[in-house]
Amino acid sequence: KLTKLSIPAIAVYFGTKGRYEEVNPHLIDDILFVNKSVVSPPAPDCQAVHLVAVIRHGTRFPTSKNIRKIHRMYDVVMNEASGNEQWLRDIKSKWSMWYTEDMDGKLVEKGKDDLRHLAVRLSKSFPTLISEENLRGERIEFITSSKHRCVDSIQAFQDGLFKHWNVEDVGFRHNVNDSLMRFFDQCKRFVEEVENNKTALKEVALFKSSQEMDEVCRRMAHRLQIPHSQITPDLVEAAFFLCSYEFAIKSKNSPWCNLLDEVDARVLEYKNDLKQYWKRGYGHEINRKSCCILFHDIFRRLDQASYDYRFGEATKAVTIQVGHGETLLPLLSLMGFFRDETPLTAKNFPQQQSRKFRSSRIVPYAANLLFVLYECTDGLRLQVFLNEKPVTFPNISDPAPLYHTVRKHYSDLLGGCGFKKECELPKDKFKNTEL
Numbered sequence: 001k002l003t004k005l006s007i008p009a010i011a012v013y014f015g016t017k018g019r020y021e022e023v024n025p026h027l028i029d030d031i032l033f034v035n036k037s038v039v040s041p042p043a044p045d046c047q048a049v050h051l052v053a054v055i056r057h058g059t060r061f062p063t064s065k066n067i068r069k070i071h072r073m074y075d076v077v078m079n080e081a082s083g084n085e086q087w088l089r090d091i092k093s094k095w096s097m098w099y100t101e102d103m104d105g106k107l108v109e110k111g112k113d114d115l116r117h118l119a120v121r122l123s124k125s126f127p128t129l130i131s132e133e134n135l136r137g138e139r140i141e142f143i144t145s146s147k148h149r150c151v152d153s154i155q156a157f158q159d160g161l162f163k164h165w166n167v168e169d170v171g172f173r174h175n176v177n178d179s180l181m182r183f184f185d186q187c188k189r190f191v192e193e194v195e196n197n198k199t200a201l202k203e204v205a206l207f208k209s210s211q212e213m214d215e216v217c218r219r220m221a222h223r224l225q226i227p228h229s230q231i232t233p234d235l236v237e238a239a240f241f242l243c244s245y246e247f248a249i250k251s252k253n254s255p256w257c258n259l260l261d262e263v264d265a266r267v268l269e270y271k272n273d274l275k276q277y278w279k280r281g282y283g284h285e286i287n288r289k290s291c292c293i294l295f296h297d298i299f300r301r302l303d304q305a306s307y308d309y310r311f312g313e314a315t316k317a318v319t320i321q322v323g324h325g326e327t328l329l330p331l332l333s334l335m336g337f338f339r340d341e342t343p344l345t346a347k348n349f350p351q352q353q354s355r356k357f358r359s360s361r362i363v364p365y366a367a368n369l370l371f372v373l374y375e376c377t378d379g380l381r382l383q384v385f386l387n388e389k390p391v392t393f394p395n396i397s398d399p400a401p402l403y404h405t406v407r408k409h410y411s412d413l414l415g416g417c418g419f420k421k422e423c424e425l426p427k428d429k430f431k432n433t434e435l
Protein backbone atom coordinates (compact mmCIF):
# COMPACT_ATOMS: atom_id res chain seq x y z
CA LYS A 1 0.00 0.00 0.00
CA LEU A 2 1.24 3.47 -0.96
CA THR A 3 1.56 5.81 2.00
CA LYS A 4 0.96 9.53 1.53
CA LEU A 5 4.62 10.13 2.34
CA SER A 6 5.74 8.42 -0.84
CA ILE A 7 3.68 10.68 -3.10
CA PRO A 8 5.88 13.17 -4.98
CA ALA A 9 5.12 16.74 -3.89
CA ILE A 10 4.64 17.64 -7.56
CA ALA A 11 2.08 14.87 -8.31
CA VAL A 12 -0.88 17.27 -8.31
CA TYR A 13 0.64 19.07 -11.31
CA PHE A 14 0.97 16.08 -13.65
CA GLY A 15 -1.94 17.15 -15.84
CA THR A 16 -3.07 14.46 -18.29
CA LYS A 17 -0.30 12.24 -16.91
CA GLY A 18 -1.73 12.35 -13.42
CA ARG A 19 -3.27 9.62 -11.30
CA TYR A 20 -7.00 9.56 -10.66
CA GLU A 21 -6.21 9.26 -6.93
CA GLU A 22 -4.82 12.81 -6.87
CA VAL A 23 -8.26 14.08 -7.90
CA ASN A 24 -10.03 11.87 -5.34
CA PRO A 25 -7.43 11.44 -2.54
CA HIS A 26 -9.84 9.45 -0.33
CA LEU A 27 -9.32 6.56 -2.78
CA ILE A 28 -5.72 6.20 -1.59
CA ASP A 29 -7.06 4.65 1.63
CA ASP A 30 -9.94 2.74 0.06
CA ILE A 31 -10.02 2.43 -3.72
CA LEU A 32 -13.62 1.13 -3.71
CA PHE A 33 -15.02 3.81 -1.41
CA VAL A 34 -18.17 5.56 -2.58
CA ASN A 35 -19.52 8.63 -0.83
CA LYS A 36 -23.23 7.84 -1.08
CA SER A 37 -24.28 11.37 -0.15
CA VAL A 38 -22.47 12.71 -3.23
CA VAL A 39 -23.98 10.28 -5.73
CA SER A 40 -27.45 9.89 -4.24
CA PRO A 41 -30.50 11.08 -6.27
CA PRO A 42 -31.15 14.84 -6.17
CA ALA A 43 -34.34 14.32 -4.08
CA PRO A 44 -35.86 11.36 -2.20
CA ASP A 45 -38.63 11.04 -4.79
CA CYS A 46 -36.17 10.63 -7.70
CA GLN A 47 -34.79 7.45 -9.16
CA ALA A 48 -32.00 7.06 -11.70
CA VAL A 49 -33.29 5.80 -15.04
CA HIS A 50 -30.38 6.20 -17.43
CA LEU A 51 -26.62 6.69 -17.36
CA VAL A 52 -24.18 7.67 -20.09
CA ALA A 53 -20.52 7.52 -19.04
CA VAL A 54 -17.69 8.93 -21.16
CA ILE A 55 -14.45 7.64 -19.70
CA ARG A 56 -10.76 8.21 -20.49
CA HIS A 57 -8.63 5.05 -20.63
CA GLY A 58 -6.57 4.12 -17.57
CA THR A 59 -2.88 4.67 -16.80
CA ARG A 60 -0.72 4.04 -19.84
CA PHE A 61 2.91 3.92 -20.94
CA PRO A 62 4.38 7.05 -22.50
CA THR A 63 3.93 7.48 -26.25
CA SER A 64 7.02 6.57 -28.31
CA LYS A 65 7.65 10.27 -29.03
CA ASN A 66 7.99 10.89 -25.30
CA ILE A 67 9.96 7.68 -24.71
CA ARG A 68 12.58 9.05 -27.13
CA LYS A 69 12.69 12.31 -25.12
CA ILE A 70 13.04 10.30 -21.89
CA HIS A 71 16.02 8.39 -23.36
CA ARG A 72 17.74 11.64 -24.34
CA MET A 73 17.30 13.01 -20.81
CA TYR A 74 18.66 9.79 -19.33
CA ASP A 75 21.76 9.95 -21.55
CA VAL A 76 22.41 13.57 -20.57
CA VAL A 77 22.17 12.78 -16.87
CA MET A 78 24.29 9.64 -17.12
CA ASN A 79 27.03 11.30 -19.20
CA GLU A 80 27.08 14.91 -18.03
CA ALA A 81 25.69 15.30 -14.51
CA SER A 82 27.98 15.58 -11.54
CA GLY A 83 27.36 16.11 -7.86
CA ASN A 84 27.10 14.02 -4.82
CA GLU A 85 23.42 14.17 -3.97
CA GLN A 86 21.90 10.85 -2.92
CA TRP A 87 19.13 11.07 -5.54
CA LEU A 88 21.69 11.57 -8.31
CA ARG A 89 23.70 8.59 -7.12
CA ASP A 90 20.46 6.60 -7.06
CA ILE A 91 19.65 7.55 -10.65
CA LYS A 92 23.15 6.64 -11.78
CA SER A 93 23.62 3.41 -9.89
CA LYS A 94 20.21 2.04 -8.96
CA TRP A 95 17.82 3.17 -11.69
CA SER A 96 17.98 1.50 -15.05
CA MET A 97 16.26 2.54 -18.26
CA TRP A 98 13.31 0.25 -18.86
CA TYR A 99 11.14 2.24 -21.30
CA THR A 100 11.22 0.90 -24.86
CA GLU A 101 9.57 2.50 -27.88
CA ASP A 102 7.23 -0.42 -28.49
CA MET A 103 5.41 0.43 -25.21
CA ASP A 104 3.91 3.36 -27.17
CA GLY A 105 0.90 4.45 -25.09
CA LYS A 106 -0.28 0.94 -24.18
CA LEU A 107 -2.38 0.39 -21.08
CA VAL A 108 -0.37 -0.75 -18.04
CA GLU A 109 -1.52 -3.09 -15.25
CA LYS A 110 -2.34 -0.10 -13.00
CA GLY A 111 -4.48 1.18 -15.90
CA LYS A 112 -6.50 -2.02 -15.85
CA ASP A 113 -6.98 -1.61 -12.11
CA ASP A 114 -8.12 1.99 -12.66
CA LEU A 115 -11.00 0.76 -14.81
CA ARG A 116 -11.80 -2.36 -12.74
CA HIS A 117 -12.10 -0.23 -9.62
CA LEU A 118 -14.05 2.52 -11.37
CA ALA A 119 -16.55 -0.09 -12.58
CA VAL A 120 -17.12 -1.35 -9.06
CA ARG A 121 -17.53 2.16 -7.66
CA LEU A 122 -19.98 3.13 -10.39
CA SER A 123 -22.03 0.00 -9.82
CA LYS A 124 -22.12 0.86 -6.10
CA SER A 125 -23.10 4.45 -6.92
CA PHE A 126 -25.84 3.54 -9.40
CA PRO A 127 -26.89 0.03 -8.36
CA THR A 128 -30.21 0.04 -10.21
CA LEU A 129 -28.49 0.92 -13.51
CA ILE A 130 -25.09 -0.81 -13.48
CA SER A 131 -26.56 -4.08 -12.29
CA GLU A 132 -26.03 -7.75 -13.08
CA GLU A 133 -29.61 -7.92 -14.32
CA ASN A 134 -29.07 -5.09 -16.81
CA LEU A 135 -25.78 -6.63 -17.93
CA ARG A 136 -27.43 -10.00 -18.59
CA GLY A 137 -30.40 -8.30 -20.25
CA GLU A 138 -27.97 -6.48 -22.62
CA ARG A 139 -29.24 -3.14 -21.37
CA ILE A 140 -25.66 -1.97 -20.88
CA GLU A 141 -23.90 -0.93 -24.08
CA PHE A 142 -20.10 -0.76 -24.34
CA ILE A 143 -18.49 1.52 -26.94
CA THR A 144 -14.79 2.22 -27.36
CA SER A 145 -12.17 3.98 -29.46
CA SER A 146 -10.15 1.54 -31.57
CA LYS A 147 -6.87 2.31 -29.75
CA HIS A 148 -5.51 -0.65 -27.81
CA ARG A 149 -5.41 1.31 -24.53
CA CYS A 150 -9.14 2.00 -24.83
CA VAL A 151 -10.17 -1.51 -25.88
CA ASP A 152 -8.11 -2.91 -23.01
CA SER A 153 -9.72 -0.39 -20.65
CA ILE A 154 -13.29 -1.32 -21.57
CA GLN A 155 -12.42 -4.97 -21.08
CA ALA A 156 -10.95 -4.19 -17.67
CA PHE A 157 -14.14 -2.29 -16.79
CA GLN A 158 -16.24 -5.38 -17.57
CA ASP A 159 -13.74 -7.59 -15.82
CA GLY A 160 -14.26 -5.44 -12.70
CA LEU A 161 -18.03 -5.92 -12.92
CA PHE A 162 -17.79 -9.69 -13.54
CA LYS A 163 -15.54 -10.15 -10.50
CA HIS A 164 -17.71 -7.88 -8.35
CA TRP A 165 -20.84 -9.89 -9.18
CA ASN A 166 -19.08 -13.22 -9.39
CA VAL A 167 -20.24 -13.66 -12.98
CA GLU A 168 -18.36 -16.23 -15.06
CA ASP A 169 -20.69 -17.01 -17.94
CA VAL A 170 -20.89 -13.63 -19.69
CA GLY A 171 -18.34 -12.76 -22.40
CA PHE A 172 -16.74 -9.37 -23.10
CA ARG A 173 -18.79 -7.10 -25.31
CA HIS A 174 -17.72 -3.95 -27.06
CA ASN A 175 -18.39 -1.94 -30.19
CA VAL A 176 -15.50 0.01 -31.68
CA ASN A 177 -16.77 3.38 -32.83
CA ASP A 178 -14.14 5.93 -33.84
CA SER A 179 -16.72 8.31 -35.29
CA LEU A 180 -17.90 8.84 -31.73
CA MET A 181 -14.77 8.32 -29.66
CA ARG A 182 -12.09 9.64 -32.06
CA PHE A 183 -14.18 12.29 -33.86
CA PHE A 184 -11.06 14.52 -33.94
CA ASP A 185 -9.35 12.23 -36.47
CA GLN A 186 -12.34 12.35 -38.80
CA CYS A 187 -13.02 16.07 -38.59
CA LYS A 188 -11.17 17.39 -41.65
CA ARG A 189 -11.35 20.98 -40.52
CA PHE A 190 -9.80 20.13 -37.14
CA VAL A 191 -7.06 18.05 -38.78
CA GLU A 192 -6.17 20.79 -41.24
CA GLU A 193 -6.58 23.86 -39.01
CA VAL A 194 -5.23 22.50 -35.73
CA GLU A 195 -3.63 19.05 -35.84
CA ASN A 196 -1.50 19.69 -38.96
CA ASN A 197 -1.18 23.43 -38.55
CA LYS A 198 2.14 24.43 -37.04
CA THR A 199 0.85 27.81 -35.85
CA ALA A 200 -2.25 26.45 -34.06
CA LEU A 201 -0.20 25.73 -30.93
CA LYS A 202 1.98 28.83 -31.16
CA GLU A 203 1.21 29.74 -27.52
CA VAL A 204 2.82 26.45 -26.46
CA ALA A 205 5.92 27.17 -28.54
CA LEU A 206 6.10 30.72 -27.16
CA PHE A 207 5.79 29.48 -23.59
CA LYS A 208 8.61 27.00 -24.20
CA SER A 209 10.89 29.96 -24.93
CA SER A 210 9.51 32.10 -22.09
CA GLN A 211 11.47 33.40 -19.15
CA GLU A 212 9.52 31.13 -16.78
CA MET A 213 10.61 28.07 -18.72
CA ASP A 214 14.18 29.31 -18.98
CA GLU A 215 14.31 29.61 -15.22
CA VAL A 216 13.13 26.01 -14.85
CA CYS A 217 15.97 24.95 -17.20
CA ARG A 218 18.46 27.00 -15.22
CA ARG A 219 17.41 25.48 -11.89
CA MET A 220 17.59 21.96 -13.29
CA ALA A 221 21.02 22.64 -14.84
CA HIS A 222 22.17 23.86 -11.44
CA ARG A 223 20.87 20.75 -9.65
CA LEU A 224 22.68 18.53 -12.15
CA GLN A 225 25.75 20.76 -12.39
CA ILE A 226 25.46 20.82 -16.16
CA PRO A 227 25.91 23.99 -18.29
CA HIS A 228 22.56 25.78 -18.60
CA SER A 229 22.82 25.73 -22.41
CA GLN A 230 22.58 21.93 -22.42
CA ILE A 231 19.23 21.75 -20.62
CA THR A 232 16.41 22.41 -23.06
CA PRO A 233 12.66 22.68 -22.31
CA ASP A 234 12.22 19.24 -23.94
CA LEU A 235 14.73 17.70 -21.51
CA VAL A 236 13.05 19.39 -18.56
CA GLU A 237 9.73 18.02 -19.72
CA ALA A 238 11.25 14.55 -20.09
CA ALA A 239 12.34 14.64 -16.42
CA PHE A 240 8.80 15.70 -15.45
CA PHE A 241 7.39 12.81 -17.51
CA LEU A 242 9.83 10.39 -15.88
CA CYS A 243 8.67 11.42 -12.41
CA SER A 244 5.00 11.19 -13.45
CA TYR A 245 5.26 7.84 -15.24
CA GLU A 246 7.33 6.18 -12.53
CA PHE A 247 4.68 7.28 -10.06
CA ALA A 248 1.58 6.48 -12.14
CA ILE A 249 2.83 3.11 -13.43
CA LYS A 250 4.94 1.83 -10.55
CA SER A 251 3.65 3.87 -7.60
CA LYS A 252 7.23 5.01 -6.96
CA ASN A 253 8.45 8.36 -5.77
CA SER A 254 11.38 8.12 -8.15
CA PRO A 255 14.75 9.87 -7.71
CA TRP A 256 13.92 11.67 -10.98
CA CYS A 257 11.35 13.71 -9.05
CA ASN A 258 14.22 15.52 -7.30
CA LEU A 259 15.07 17.31 -10.53
CA LEU A 260 12.02 19.53 -10.11
CA ASP A 261 10.35 21.44 -7.32
CA GLU A 262 6.79 22.73 -7.05
CA VAL A 263 7.63 26.05 -8.68
CA ASP A 264 9.02 24.16 -11.70
CA ALA A 265 6.05 21.80 -11.78
CA ARG A 266 3.55 24.67 -11.92
CA VAL A 267 5.30 25.98 -15.02
CA LEU A 268 5.25 22.54 -16.66
CA GLU A 269 1.63 22.01 -15.70
CA TYR A 270 0.80 25.28 -17.44
CA LYS A 271 2.72 24.19 -20.53
CA ASN A 272 0.56 21.05 -20.71
CA ASP A 273 -2.60 23.08 -20.06
CA LEU A 274 -1.68 25.37 -22.97
CA LYS A 275 -1.43 22.29 -25.23
CA GLN A 276 -4.79 21.00 -24.05
CA TYR A 277 -6.42 24.42 -24.30
CA TRP A 278 -5.26 25.13 -27.85
CA LYS A 279 -5.56 21.59 -29.18
CA ARG A 280 -8.63 20.29 -27.36
CA GLY A 281 -10.25 23.17 -25.50
CA TYR A 282 -11.43 26.73 -25.98
CA GLY A 283 -8.35 27.89 -27.97
CA HIS A 284 -9.92 27.19 -31.35
CA GLU A 285 -13.65 26.98 -32.02
CA ILE A 286 -13.26 23.82 -34.11
CA ASN A 287 -11.73 21.91 -31.15
CA ARG A 288 -15.10 22.06 -29.42
CA LYS A 289 -17.27 21.82 -32.50
CA SER A 290 -15.46 18.69 -33.70
CA CYS A 291 -17.28 16.76 -30.98
CA CYS A 292 -20.84 17.72 -31.94
CA ILE A 293 -21.36 14.16 -33.12
CA LEU A 294 -20.69 12.79 -29.62
CA PHE A 295 -22.72 15.54 -27.96
CA HIS A 296 -25.72 14.76 -30.20
CA ASP A 297 -25.32 11.04 -29.59
CA ILE A 298 -25.40 11.52 -25.81
CA PHE A 299 -28.58 13.60 -25.95
CA ARG A 300 -30.15 11.14 -28.40
CA ARG A 301 -29.62 8.41 -25.80
CA LEU A 302 -31.08 10.59 -23.04
CA ASP A 303 -34.07 11.52 -25.25
CA GLN A 304 -34.65 7.86 -26.05
CA ALA A 305 -34.45 6.95 -22.37
CA SER A 306 -36.99 9.60 -21.42
CA TYR A 307 -39.32 8.41 -24.20
CA ASP A 308 -38.90 4.73 -23.24
CA TYR A 309 -39.46 5.47 -19.63
CA ARG A 310 -42.74 7.25 -20.28
CA PHE A 311 -44.12 4.96 -22.94
CA GLY A 312 -42.93 1.50 -22.16
CA GLU A 313 -40.13 -0.82 -21.19
CA ALA A 314 -36.64 0.72 -21.25
CA THR A 315 -34.42 -1.17 -23.70
CA LYS A 316 -31.18 0.48 -22.58
CA ALA A 317 -30.13 1.57 -19.11
CA VAL A 318 -26.45 2.43 -19.46
CA THR A 319 -23.89 3.39 -22.09
CA ILE A 320 -20.22 3.04 -21.20
CA GLN A 321 -17.97 4.83 -23.69
CA VAL A 322 -14.17 4.75 -23.49
CA GLY A 323 -11.99 7.26 -25.27
CA HIS A 324 -9.19 9.74 -24.73
CA GLY A 325 -8.33 13.06 -23.13
CA GLU A 326 -8.97 14.43 -26.60
CA THR A 327 -12.51 12.96 -26.45
CA LEU A 328 -13.40 14.42 -23.05
CA LEU A 329 -11.88 17.90 -23.25
CA PRO A 330 -13.68 18.99 -26.44
CA LEU A 331 -16.96 17.67 -25.01
CA LEU A 332 -16.52 19.55 -21.73
CA SER A 333 -15.55 22.67 -23.66
CA LEU A 334 -18.49 22.37 -26.04
CA MET A 335 -20.76 22.29 -23.01
CA GLY A 336 -19.08 25.35 -21.50
CA PHE A 337 -17.40 23.75 -18.47
CA PHE A 338 -14.13 25.16 -17.05
CA ARG A 339 -14.18 28.24 -19.28
CA ASP A 340 -11.94 31.07 -18.13
CA GLU A 341 -12.78 34.68 -18.94
CA THR A 342 -9.28 35.27 -20.25
CA PRO A 343 -7.74 32.83 -22.72
CA LEU A 344 -4.66 30.92 -21.61
CA THR A 345 -1.61 32.35 -23.39
CA ALA A 346 2.18 32.19 -23.13
CA LYS A 347 2.24 35.64 -21.57
CA ASN A 348 -0.37 35.36 -18.81
CA PHE A 349 0.93 32.47 -16.69
CA PRO A 350 1.11 34.70 -13.55
CA GLN A 351 -2.52 35.82 -14.00
CA GLN A 352 -3.75 32.28 -14.63
CA GLN A 353 -2.85 30.78 -11.26
CA SER A 354 -6.51 30.27 -10.35
CA ARG A 355 -7.64 29.18 -13.82
CA LYS A 356 -10.59 26.83 -14.18
CA PHE A 357 -9.04 25.03 -17.13
CA ARG A 358 -6.59 22.81 -15.21
CA SER A 359 -6.11 19.43 -16.83
CA SER A 360 -4.63 17.93 -13.63
CA ARG A 361 -8.11 18.28 -12.09
CA ILE A 362 -10.16 17.51 -15.17
CA VAL A 363 -8.54 14.71 -17.17
CA PRO A 364 -6.27 12.40 -15.17
CA TYR A 365 -6.15 8.76 -16.25
CA ALA A 366 -9.61 7.14 -16.00
CA ALA A 367 -11.28 10.57 -15.91
CA ASN A 368 -15.02 10.17 -16.36
CA LEU A 369 -17.99 12.32 -17.24
CA LEU A 370 -21.35 10.87 -16.21
CA PHE A 371 -24.76 12.00 -17.40
CA VAL A 372 -27.41 10.64 -15.06
CA LEU A 373 -31.09 11.00 -15.87
CA TYR A 374 -33.55 10.80 -12.97
CA GLU A 375 -37.30 10.35 -12.93
CA CYS A 376 -38.71 12.64 -10.24
CA THR A 377 -42.31 13.57 -9.37
CA ASP A 378 -41.92 16.95 -11.10
CA GLY A 379 -40.36 15.42 -14.24
CA LEU A 380 -37.04 14.19 -15.58
CA ARG A 381 -33.90 15.70 -14.15
CA LEU A 382 -30.29 15.53 -15.34
CA GLN A 383 -27.18 15.54 -13.23
CA VAL A 384 -23.61 15.55 -14.50
CA PHE A 385 -20.65 14.17 -12.55
CA LEU A 386 -17.01 14.71 -13.42
CA ASN A 387 -14.66 12.23 -11.81
CA GLU A 388 -17.51 11.09 -9.57
CA LYS A 389 -18.23 14.59 -8.26
CA PRO A 390 -21.30 16.63 -9.26
CA VAL A 391 -20.66 19.60 -11.52
CA THR A 392 -23.16 22.34 -12.22
CA PHE A 393 -24.01 23.38 -15.77
CA PRO A 394 -22.64 26.80 -16.67
CA ASN A 395 -25.31 29.44 -15.88
CA ILE A 396 -27.75 26.96 -14.32
CA SER A 397 -27.69 27.10 -10.54
CA ASP A 398 -29.74 23.94 -9.89
CA PRO A 399 -27.29 21.02 -9.54
CA ALA A 400 -29.89 18.67 -11.09
CA PRO A 401 -32.06 20.80 -13.38
CA LEU A 402 -35.12 19.56 -15.21
CA TYR A 403 -34.06 17.76 -18.39
CA HIS A 404 -36.05 20.13 -20.59
CA THR A 405 -34.21 23.08 -18.97
CA VAL A 406 -30.90 21.53 -19.99
CA ARG A 407 -32.17 20.86 -23.52
CA LYS A 408 -33.30 24.48 -23.73
CA HIS A 409 -29.95 25.68 -22.42
CA TYR A 410 -28.16 23.80 -25.24
CA SER A 411 -30.86 24.37 -27.87
CA ASP A 412 -28.49 26.08 -30.32
CA LEU A 413 -26.06 23.19 -30.18
CA LEU A 414 -28.83 20.58 -30.26
CA GLY A 415 -30.50 22.25 -33.21
CA GLY A 416 -27.29 22.97 -35.12
CA CYS A 417 -23.69 21.90 -34.66
CA GLY A 418 -23.76 19.19 -37.31
CA PHE A 419 -20.58 17.18 -37.88
CA LYS A 420 -20.74 17.69 -41.64
CA LYS A 421 -21.23 21.45 -41.48
CA GLU A 422 -18.67 22.07 -38.72
CA CYS A 423 -16.02 19.67 -39.96
CA GLU A 424 -15.95 20.21 -43.68
CA LEU A 425 -13.18 22.44 -44.96
CA PRO A 426 -14.09 25.99 -45.90
CA LYS A 427 -14.88 26.13 -49.64
CA ASP A 428 -11.70 27.95 -50.78
CA LYS A 429 -9.43 25.46 -48.98
CA PHE A 430 -11.44 22.60 -50.37
CA LYS A 431 -10.84 23.88 -53.88
CA ASN A 432 -7.09 24.11 -53.28
CA THR A 433 -6.83 20.51 -52.17
CA GLU A 434 -8.95 19.40 -55.10
CA LEU A 435 -6.62 21.04 -57.64
Ligand SMILES: O=P(O)(O)O[C@H]1[C@H](OP(=O)(O)O)[C@@H](OP(=O)(O)O)[C@H](O)[C@@H](O)[C@H]1OP(=O)(O)O
Binds near residue numbers: 016
Ligand atom coordinates in the same frame (compact mmCIF):
# COMPACT_ATOMS: atom_id res chain seq x y z
O1 LIG B 1 2.23 13.99 -24.99
P1 LIG B 1 1.69 12.67 -25.44
O2 LIG B 1 2.51 12.04 -26.54
O3 LIG B 1 1.47 11.74 -24.28
O4 LIG B 1 0.27 13.02 -26.11
C1 LIG B 1 -0.63 11.99 -26.43
C2 LIG B 1 -1.96 12.27 -25.75
O5 LIG B 1 -1.76 12.37 -24.37
P2 LIG B 1 -2.11 13.69 -23.55
O6 LIG B 1 -1.69 14.92 -24.29
O7 LIG B 1 -3.60 13.67 -23.33
O8 LIG B 1 -1.36 13.51 -22.26
C3 LIG B 1 -2.91 11.12 -26.06
O9 LIG B 1 -4.14 11.28 -25.36
P3 LIG B 1 -4.68 10.05 -24.43
O10 LIG B 1 -5.89 10.58 -23.71
O11 LIG B 1 -5.01 8.91 -25.35
O12 LIG B 1 -3.57 9.70 -23.45
C4 LIG B 1 -3.16 11.16 -27.54
O13 LIG B 1 -4.09 10.17 -27.89
C5 LIG B 1 -1.87 10.91 -28.32
O14 LIG B 1 -2.15 11.05 -29.69
C6 LIG B 1 -0.74 11.84 -27.92
O15 LIG B 1 -0.94 13.12 -28.54
P4 LIG B 1 0.16 13.93 -29.36
O16 LIG B 1 -0.67 14.54 -30.44
O17 LIG B 1 1.20 13.01 -29.89
O18 LIG B 1 0.73 14.96 -28.44
